Amino acid sequence: MSTERRPGALRSERSRLAILTAAARQFAERGYDHLTIEGIAAEAGVGKQTIYRWWGSKTALIAECLVEGMLIPVPFRPEATGDPRKDLESWVQGILDFLPGNESLLRSLVITAAEDPEVATRLSERLGVFPIGLDSEGPFPLEVVEAITGAIVIRSLRGGDFDEGYASRLVDAVLGTS
Amino acid sequence: MSTERRPGALRSERSRLAILTAAARQFAERGYDHLTIEGIAAEAGVGKQTIYRWWGSKTALIAECLVEGMLIPVPFRPEATGDPRKDLESWVQGILDFLPGNESLLRSLVITAAEDPEVATRLSERLGVFPIGLDSEGPFPLEVVEAITGAIVIRSLRGGDFDEGYASRLVDAVLGTS
């Protein structure tokens, strides 16, 4: 059974990329809910219909940006050095190092995630939750990893600060002070 | 120095309450970003201007609903029975019991919180973070309490399920299996 291929122009990769790039840029600049499809279309030099043809919603578009790595450039994933506590702490530290200057990006990501479970999952992936915490595969229980990312998100949304010792205190909290 | 009181009609408590009530109802029903000021005004039998006069934004309005206890009816706050682990677990269980049927409310609350740190703080309060976790007052370090609420929020946004043993597993995770 062959994939049916009717005549007509192919999807333009050029447009696809221009749209994703524009979306990512505006997402970072203005946040999720000041995004406009019209603005993206204009910036990408593209008709609105081309966006609506391929993505069903704003969140779908942002989700694709996310999996393409256009919103969070670095993948957060600890090395396995043999010392689990150390691995966890350096993973946390990596996220904390990324945060300053990106708080509003985080806010927007949380908003988008709250709009759509799919995005929430992608975002968790991007932060390293599953590779680390998925029960069967990762070295830590999922609850632990969720607690850590959750704690960071919660405090960040509240505008709280992360002082020098925060990473180790947090890891202590979820692993218990041995 | 006296509080200046110029003549003119006083603020109508009647309108204020009608607005908050309508806002809370629509927030619960439709979620944060399908709220419309016009809709609230109409339902409250009030002019739009009366809303804009007293609240600067949708988030400010929702924040006030939150502190007035119109969105989350029950205050989540454990008793101190002497057994900290038990207290923590019953607090978690209280939140989990509230969740089913209120996922979309939670989503909307998270969105609003992500829009405005003030709301995030109020929401945390409402979930019991400060009374329990504020270092100076509460029995648990703030990190622990944030980790717990964060874990619940994160999983809920992803649409994950909370099975029977979740509460105790989560408490185990953050207190360490002693």
Added chain:
Amino acid sequence: MSTERRPGALRSERSRLAILTAAARQFAERGYDHLTIEGIAAEAGVGKQTIYRWWGSKTALIAECLVEGMLIPVPFRPEATGDPRKDLESWVQGILDFLPGNESLLRSLVITAAEDPEVATRLSERLGVFPIGLDSEGPFPLEVVEAITGAIVIRSLRGGDFDEGYASRLVDAVLGTS
């Protein structure tokens, strides 16, 4: 040099006419300053933006109604029978015959004309000023024709009445009783 024609849907003649028709109807019914763009849009079954896209103001819209002959159905223009005084008088009489029942239409037209010289010009044309009075073409000096229309307008605004012999008296006044 060709008129640039970028792609995109063409202007909808259907909408254009519906708007003009609704505007004319409401103008006649309610007068210039109780017109609302929203009302016209609603009656025409059209979005407000479609009006704002093509007309910059209420007066521009009314001006177009005027030139399309949707406000003053009959064109006032005397035949040239060879007897100038008779021609003038029958022209005046035509206007006077139109007036009863249309005073408020006239008021509205005057208001609109006072808002915008363009409309004033179109209104004058419609009453027959230029075809008759344009120095180079018409048989009468512009001053004469303006004096006649002006006299009628002035008295009508004041609510004065036009008795049987008014037309001939007015023509007498401006041509002199020879």
Added chain:
Amino acid sequence: MSTERRPGALRSERSRLAILTAAARQFAERGYDHLTIEGIAAEAGVGKQTIYRWWGSKTALIAECLVEGMLIPVPFRPEATGDPRKDLESWVQGILDFLPGNESLLRSLVITAAEDPEVATRLSERLGVFPIGLDSEGPFPLEVVEAITGAIVIRSLRGGDFDEGYASRLVDAVLGTS
């Protein structure tokens, strides 16, 4: 039968004048339909209610300004020198001399007059129509005087210019070239 006089404060002449002055100033500055009652109240240092208590409408307020001579400072009224044509011409010339710089005032006056026959009458008075043209009293037929004022108004609204010889040409037109 005595005029009933119940207790209570008397109408404040101070406020009345402040309101009329503010109204006149704003009328001249912004024109009839960009007047706001709120603006007048603010400028006059007066509550809105004080305006609504004593005047039923914007036009009523402007009408009173008109009869108080706060809009058209000079009264237009010819001397009787014995040469009627000369008198008429100097009257016209007086109006024409006043016009430059006051076109928008005229527009606004016409709009107000078109809103309310009462105002139209007051305006005519102010321009000198009745003292000159009232059949029984004045030296000229009312039609003549209306034709002259009408001609000026009509041309002015259209934005037409009044050249050097206009006054005499107009008088010629309505008196006949002798």
Added chain:
DNA sequence: AACTAAGCGAGACGGTACGTCAAGTCTTAGG
């Protein structure tokens, strides 16, 4: 080569909601 059919940039369309302005009414507190 001619003939579909889809993709595309552009942009007009019917709508919804925005946040603002002003209208006219009502409510205080002070003379």
Added chain:
DNA sequence: CCTAAGACTTGACGTACCGTCTCGCTTAGTT
């Protein structure tokens, strides 16, 4: 009872975007 102040409901403003729908053109397969 009058007044200044100002909060209230109402309704229209002009703007921004939505998601859908033509247009005229280009691109790619099918015949």
